[in-house]
Amino acid sequence: MIVKKVSVNTVKPEELSSLMDREQIETHAINTVNWKQFSYCPVVNFRIAYTDSAILLNYKVTENSVRARYGEYNGKVWTDSCVEFFVVPGGDDVYYNLECNCIGTLLLGGGAGRSNRQRATSETLDTIGRWSSLGSETFEERVEETSWEVSLVIPFSAFFMHKLTSLAGQTIRANFYKCGDELVTPHYLSWNPILLEKPNFHRPDFFGTLLFE
Numbered sequence: 001m002i003v004k005k006v007s008v009n010t011v012k013p014e015e016l017s018s019l020m021d022r023e024q025i026e027t028h029a030i031n032t033v034n035w036k037q038f039s040y041c042p043v044v045n046f047r048i049a050y051t052d053s054a055i056l057l058n059y060k061v062t063e064n065s066v067r068a069r070y071g072e073y074n075g076k077v078w079t080d081s082c083v084e085f086f087v088v089p090g091g092d093d094v095y096y097n098l099e100c101n102c103i104g105t106l107l108l109g110g111g112a113g114r115s116n117r118q119r120a121t122s123e124t125l126d127t128i129g130r131w132s133s134l135g136s137e138t139f140e141e142r143v144e145e146t147s148w149e150v151s152l153v154i155p156f157s158a159f160f161m162h163k164l165t166s167l168a169g170q171t172i173r174a175n176f177y178k179c180g181d182e183l184v185t186p187h188y189l190s191w192n193p194i195l196l197e198k199p200n201f202h203r204p205d206f207f208g209t210l211l212f213e
Helices: 013-022 122-126
Strands: 002-005 043-050 054-063 066-068 082-088 095-101 106-111 129-132 139-142 146-155 171-179 188-190 208-212
Touching (some): 013 129, 095 146
Parallel strands (some): 002 043, 002 208
Antiparallel strands (some): 043 054, 129 146
């Protein structure tokens, strides 16, 4: 996937969707059902771009139920209606898992494997701009078809185990996910396929490739 650089340096998350429309940023689907026992496939699309100092992400989801129980940093957002971005930005074995529920609650971890991961501090998470079409208040599961959108402005400094200064011309590995572990219909979708018997997103060996212009 080619990641386009937008023409502005400062982006407000609430304006990101309109900016991506103007810049004609390509839409990609998160629609790979990797495990037959979790066959439900909500409609999930994302767009990605970048600036001199940040990665820009916009997700749009339509699903049969929606939940946002967790409202504090580094909570169990993957059990809510959740979109995720896993990325290896530094050319080494360290990857980050950035997880965001439908009201913009964030979890961010870093490390070389699934165990012993280091969580980002509140100060780091505060630097990530986020906007949600559903607002920011928590709520229990609503079993009705719901469309929602979240936008994230992720400064390079949020990747706290590295010192990234530029992504221009870089090739990095990443995957994009949609999940909802505790929803009435659990699901585990990915952008790039995961060839495993059981759900596991923490597998950089199945990440795809992002080419930053």
